Amino acid sequence: MMTLVWIFVALAGALGWSMLALARGEPVSAAWLVVAAVGTYLIAYRFYSRIIADRIFGLSNRRATPAERLGNGRDFVPTTRWVLFGHHFAAISGAGPLIGPVLAAQFGYLPGTLYLVFGVVFAGSVQDFIILIGSMRRDGKSLGQMAKEEIGSFTGLAAMVAILAIMIILLAVLALVVVNALRDSPWGLFTIACTIPIAILMGFWMKVWRPGRTGEASVIGVALLLLALVGGQQVSTSATLAPLFSWSPVMIALALIAYGFIASVLPVWMLLAPRDYLSTFMKIGTIFLLAVTILIEMPMLRLPALTQFVDGSGPVFAGKLFPFAFITIACGAISGFHALVASGTTPKMVRREQDARLIGYGGMLMESFVAVMALCAAAVLDPGIYFAINVPLAKLGGNAQAAAETIRAWGFVVTPAQIEQLAHSVGESTLLGRTGGAPSLAVGMATLFSGAFGEHLLALWYHFAIMFEALFILTTIDAGTRVGRFMLQELGGYLWAPLGRTSWYPSIILTSLLVVLGWGYFLVQGVLDPLGGINSLWPLFGISNQLLASVALCVGTTLIIKYHKARYLWVTLVPLAWLLAVTLTASWQKIFSPERRLGFLADARALAAEIGAGTMDPARGARLIFNDNLNAVVASLFVVVVLAVVCSSVWQWTLMLSGRRIPTMSEAPDVESAYAS
Amino acid sequence: MWSQPMRARERLQQWLSDFRRIAGMPSYAEYRRHLEQCHPGHPVPSEREFFDLYLQSRYGDGPTRCC
Numbered sequence: 001m002m003t004l005v006w007i008f009v010a011l012a013g014a015l016g017w018s019m020l021a022l023a024r025g026e027p028v029s030a031a032w033l034v035v036a037a038v039g040t041y042l043i044a045y046r047f048y049s050r051i052i053a054d055r056i057f058g059l060s061n062r063r064a065t066p067a068e069r070l071g072n073g074r075d076f077v078p079t080t081r082w083v084l085f086g087h088h089f090a091a092i093s094g095a096g097p098l099i100g101p102v103l104a105a106q107f108g109y110l111p112g113t114l115y116l117v118f119g120v121v122f123a124g125s126v127q128d129f130i131i132l133i134g135s136m137r138r139d140g141k142s143l144g145q146m147a148k149e150e151i152g153s154f155t156g157l158a159a160m161v162a163i164l165a166i167m168i169i170l171l172a173v174l175a176l177v178v179v180n181a182l183r184d185s186p187w188g189l190f191t192i193a194c195t196i197p198i199a200i201l202m203g204f205w206m207k208v209w210r211p212g213r214t215g216e217a218s219v220i221g222v223a224l225l226l227l228a229l230v231g232g233q234q235v236s237t238s239a240t241l242a243p244l245f246s247w248s249p250v251m252i253a254l255a256l257i258a259y260g261f262i263a264s265v266l267p268v269w270m271l272l273a274p275r276d277y278l279s280t281f282m283k284i285g286t287i288f289l290l291a292v293t294i295l296i297e298m299p300m301l302r303l304p305a306l307t308q309f310v311d312g313s314g315p316v317f318a319g320k321l322f323p324f325a326f327i328t329i330a331c332g333a334i335s336g337f338h339a340l341v342a343s344g345t346t347p348k349m350v351r352r353e354q355d356a357r358l359i360g361y362g363g364m365l366m367e368s369f370v371a372v373m374a375l376c377a378a379a380v381l382d383p384g385i386y387f388a389i390n391v392p393l394a395k396l397g398g399n400a401q402a403a404a405e406t407i408r409a410w411g412f413v414v415t416p417a418q419i420e421q422l423a424h425s426v427g428e429s430t431l432l433g434r435t436g437g438a439p440s441l442a443v444g445m446a447t448l449f450s451g452a453f454g455e456h457l458l459a460l461w462y463h464f465a466i467m468f469e470a471l472f473i474l475t476t477i478d479a480g481t482r483v484g485r486f487m488l489q490e491l492g493g494y495l496w497a498p499l500g501r502t503s504w505y506p507s508i509i510l511t512s513l514l515v516v517l518g519w520g521y522f523l524v525q526g527v528l529d530p531l532g533g534i535n536s537l538w539p540l541f542g543i544s545n546q547l548l549a550s551v552a553l554c555v556g557t558t559l560i561i562k563y564h565k566a567r568y569l570w571v572t573l574v575p576l577a578w579l580l581a582v583t584l585t586a587s588w589q590k591i592f593s594p595e596r597r598l599g600f601l602a603d604a605r606a607l608a609a610e611i612g613a614g615t616m617d618p619a620r621g622a623r624l625i626f627n628d629n630l631n632a633v634v635a636s637l638f639v640v641v642v643l644a645v646v647c648s649s650v651w652q653w654t655l656m657l658s659g660r661r662i663p664t665m666s667e668a669p670d671v672e673s674a675y676a677s
Numbered sequence: 678m679w680s681q682p683m684r685a686r687e688r689l690q691q692w693l694s695d696f697r698r699i700a701g702m703p704s705y706a707e708y709r710r711h712l713e714q715c716h717p718g719h720p721v722p723s724e725r726e727f728f729d730l731y732l733q734s735r736y737g738d739g740p741t742r743c744c
Binding site for chain 1: 695697698699708711725728731734735736
């Protein structure tokens with residue numbers, strides 16, 4: 001009976017893929033994309049994840065998990081698997097899997113879909129799952145500690161430096177996405193600004209007035225948030241209030257930097273924890289809504305399967321399909337960051353060892369599914385509208401007329417009236433050149449939602465989607481700045497012991513300042529970049545995130561060897577080789593490509609020539625050249641750190657596989673579980 | 678006669694508690710139950726003290742959120 005069900009799932013998946021493959025030129029329903037993806041996920045979960053769980057690691061419910069052995073009712077809590085699945089998913093999903101696929105849609109919907117689905121099955125889920133197993137069997141140790149204990153202390157230190165550097169770039173690019181979504185948008189800015197007092201009110205509620213009552217605080221918070229969303233419309237139409245909330249990109253950037261600093265210094269209960277709850281509720285609710293809407297509406301994908309931009313001439317970001325589609329997709333297929341969560345709170349809550357398969361492997365499949373839905377939301381847009389929103393203003397021409405002509409030259413039909421009408425109907429002065437992915441995703445989501453729940457609410461849904469994205473990007477900025485601060489304090493503690501005291505105020509202020517100035521610099525650089533910043537920062541982020549995934553896969557490979565399962569090494573080595581091929585090619589091209597749009601050094605040379613010819617202001621040109629060189633240095637730094645990790649790992653693997661070193665593990669003891677059955 | 682509504686109420690409480698756990702919220706009731714079961718005689722912190730302990734273990738170190 002079960003065999004029949006699985007044959008049916010396999011056939012459905014195959015049918016989905018063939019419908020996508022056979023649709024040449026004519027629009028195809030998003031339903032086929034969903035069927036193909038879900039069919040593949042189910043097959044991979046049923047068969048592939050079992051190989052990892054049973055044959056490699058031998059997960060056994062008879063072995064007690066840290067949650068059971070060390071249970072303390074706070075962080076070590078045995079949690080039923082579907083609840084923990086939800087918790088883990090809420091922790092790993094963020095803005096990345098929503099934005100990456102939207103940007104990568106410039107190549108058409110097919111490359112993104114293929115990589116999201118097959119990338120997650122063979123790389124992303126494998127990484128999350130193996131790191132979760134490793135950490136679960138080591139009482140919830142972090143990725144950095146595992147790298148140090150299982151590979152070597154040099155590797156551990158390199159991994160830590162890599163994580164810090166990646167955090168800086170990540171925060172900068174996410175902040176840039178928010179800046180682009182909120183610039184000159186009184187409605188959006190008002191709503192997001194309101195989240196700060198709302199969070200503080202919630203914080204006081206659950207800490208001071210009604211200690212521990214997080215549920216009450218959250219209900220109040222969500223209600224006020226929705227009120228702020230509706231209130232934003234009044235603000236945007238008011239002659240006195242609208243100008244107060246129409247900020248330039250630079251002003252928003254500076255405000256975000258100040259906010260990040262304050263949030264990192266303030267106690268957790270005042271801002272971070274309440275905001276965390278708010279964004280989790282919005283995230284789960286909205287993703288559920290999006291899934292339901294796509295299933296009800298089954299919209300047609302209007303974006304072509306492939307566009308002519310696979311040759312590298314794409315206006316959203318520079319570079320050819322290989323490697324840049326894979327760099328841009330980022331978190332939905334594989335994300336090194338997940339290794340940090342899979343080795344953080346989640347392993348301390350797993351109730352039975354075999355539950356880890358649903359939580360680690362399944363949680364990441366769910367993340368990929370969210371990314372597929374984001375891709376659908378971008379692909380239901382008119383291609384002309386998609387490019388009008390996502391291409392930097394400098395490239396489109398300053399107004400709707402010029403933009404429509406530019407886009408028509410690329411072969412997509414859009415009229416100036418269409419562009420202006422859309423901006424008007426979502427309550428914005430303009431949507432032209434709102435790069436970063438969030439606004440076009442919001443338009444796509446608003447189109448889907450209003451199609452299902454009433455056309456007249458388009459503007460409200462658009463701002464709902466913007467609020468939803470900005471809300472959890474700001475949560476990431478809070479949490480990320482704080483984590484960056486902790487890491488810097490730990491590293492600083494090696495130099496001068498008092499710096500390492502995490503509750504010593506001078507150290508808190510100094511390290512917080514260093515972290516916000518770090519990402520703040522890249523943010524301002526992105527805002528002032530004539531090409532819009534996303535073009536240079538998003539690839540850097542994609543590269544860094546996947547290089548972190550390479551570090552995680554190195555740890556995973558080491559674990560497989562130590563469990564004496566060398567014949568399954570391909571499980572981690574294949575995705576590792578792929579990631580290294582993609583990221584090293586991309587880094588090389590970002591640094592050395594002779595094409596100005598792509599290569600940092602080529603752009604610096606071109607700017608120098610412009611200054612020489614007198615067509616560029618020398619002071620501005622010098623600053624842009626400095627930024628190009630800085631970006632090139634950052635990209636090289638990532639590559640050097642990761643190559644160091646990979647080389648030292650390979651050296652250890654050779655020693656162990658050739659028998660010159662006896663593999664030893666620092667695993668927690670194997671204790672009989674009371675949950676076994 | 679009482680059993681049906683009680684069960685519905687228990688189920689609702691279970692859902693609420695699951696939802697809170699998904700969002701990463703603390704549960705004082707479960708913490709008390711844990712202390713009573715595993716460490717009988719151990720002084721039970723007040724809800725306020727428990728909330729501080731929880732915040733420290735959840736946000737004290739390491740990332741809790743992704744990109």
